[in-house]
Amino acid sequence: MFGLTIEQLGFIVRGAGWTIVLSLLGFVGGTLVGLPIALARSSNNRWLPRLSAAFVQLVQGIPLPVIMFVVYFGISIGGFDIPALVAAGIAMTLYSSAYLGEIWKGSIQAIPSTQWEASECLALTPVQGFVYVILPQAVRVAIPPTVGFLVQIVKNTSYSVVIGFTDLTYAAKVINNATFRPFLVFTIAAGIYFVICYPMSLLSRKFERSLKRS
Amino acid sequence: MDPIVRFENVRKAYGSLEVLHDLTLRVEEGDVVTLIGRSGSGKSTALRCINGLEKINGGALYVCGRALHEANVDLRDLRKEVGIVFQSYNLFPHLTVRQNVTLAPRKVKGLGAAEANQLASHVLGQVGLSEKADNYPEQLSGGQQQRVAIARSLAMQPRLMLFDEVTSALDPELTGEVLRVIEKLAASGMTMVLVTHEMAFARSVADQLVFMHKGTAWETGKGEILDNPSTPELRQFVGSGL
Numbered sequence: 001m002f003g004l005t006i007e008q009l010g011f012i013v014r015g016a017g018w019t020i021v022l023s024l025l026g027f028v029g030g031t032l033v034g035l036p037i038a039l040a041r042s043s044n045n046r047w048l049p050r051l052s053a054a055f056v057q058l059v060q061g062i063p064l065p066v067i068m069f070v071v072y073f074g075i076s077i078g079g080f081d082i083p084a085l086v087a088a089g090i091a092m093t094l095y096s097s098a099y100l101g102e103i104w105k106g107s108i109q110a111i112p113s114t115q116w117e118a119s120e121c122l123a124l125t126p127v128q129g130f131v132y133v134i135l136p137q138a139v140r141v142a143i144p145p146t147v148g149f150l151v152q153i154v155k156n157t158s159y160s161v162v163i164g165f166t167d168l169t170y171a172a173k174v175i176n177n178a179t180f181r182p183f184l185v186f187t188i189a190a191g192i193y194f195v196i197c198y199p200m201s202l203l204s205r206k207f208e209r210s211l212k213r214s
Numbered sequence: 215m216d217p218i219v220r221f222e223n224v225r226k227a228y229g230s231l232e233v234l235h236d237l238t239l240r241v242e243e244g245d246v247v248t249l250i251g252r253s254g255s256g257k258s259t260a261l262r263c264i265n266g267l268e269k270i271n272g273g274a275l276y277v278c279g280r281a282l283h284e285a286n287v288d289l290r291d292l293r294k295e296v297g298i299v300f301q302s303y304n305l306f307p308h309l310t311v312r313q314n315v316t317l318a319p320r321k322v323k324g325l326g327a328a329e330a331n332q333l334a335s336h337v338l339g340q341v342g343l344s345e346k347a348d349n350y351p352e353q354l355s356g357g358q359q360q361r362v363a364i365a366r367s368l369a370m371q372p373r374l375m376l377f378d379e380v381t382s383a384l385d386p387e388l389t390g391e392v393l394r395v396i397e398k399l400a401a402s403g404m405t406m407v408l409v410t411h412e413m414a415f416a417r418s419v420a421d422q423l424v425f426m427h428k429g430t431a432w433e434t435g436k437g438e439i440l441d442n443p444s445t446p447e448l449r450q451f452v453g454s455g456l
Binding site for chain 1: 265267290291293294297298300302304305306307308317318321322366367370
């Protein structure tokens, strides 16, 4: 098919599977770390906003492939031999938590302070006010940019190629080395990336429109 | 009986700008007190001090038996007894009218769903909006939204209600419906402090009218003080037709 063997195509498709796995790791990890970061960023505490801001600045100031290298080789120097998937997963978690944290911080702060005031004046505790009043509104604001960022996560997993993780990009590179048909091979890879990302872009735009309507 | 609100030589400043200056004022249980005055006279600030939204910098302030000038005052506990209605309604847009009204009674007072809904029907009936319980705030007019905000406050069964220019954001033809609800509450014996620009209303509803000027209670009395002001400042304020 397309001048490639079924095995070669299968190898690329398996790579795409790992791309999805790494994307999910990045999103789940990014959520688990990004949510506390968003909360810390918008808290009234003296140190939490500064510490979390420093983390975000640090991660956003380093290119993702360099984060991949640092995590991968950093952990090996510590004497632990970890699979590339774990290193890539940690790097994607760091990367997406910094961005998701910022997106969600913005969503929380987009809710007018008068909503806090109103819940405070009804004798709700700060936690109750956050859970029942602020959060449901912030989630609606956050959904379109969050889904939009998922696309970035999927595309940026391709940087895991630098530490030899067999994702879609790496698999395509391997098959190209065997077949010397770069245009064909990378066009197939591009097509698969597009098929994964395009529905998410559509979804993000749909959410954005429905948010504007209400 | 002690007054429900007692300002004693209260001072409040934002940096070097003194907003309340030596304010002394009492509100007795069951009374309706209206604060009038120019913008910047400190009337809204005074109102917001009563439920602790603003902290005072000097003097003493007692509300519902609590000393708000002391550091360890439990504001949340105070707010179970003191309701406030804002100029901009501040309803929760993601909740229906009924949910807006029942949220605090359920979460703060621990009422069950059935009990809370019954309470909601009662207070929504009081503001004449029983049929809107399942609507969202955005589906209501400004006047209706403000009445829901009043119902939301009433659902906490407060001892004292504060109204901060509650008709200022409304079209003139919608202010009437909100004022009528407040009049009805006043007639039912609710203790209330209102900041308002509706002079005819301020006068008709008030047991005590307070003209605020330069952060203090410049002139205090029954509605008649508007006919016979004893200070030139109030005379000028009345004369300006506000």
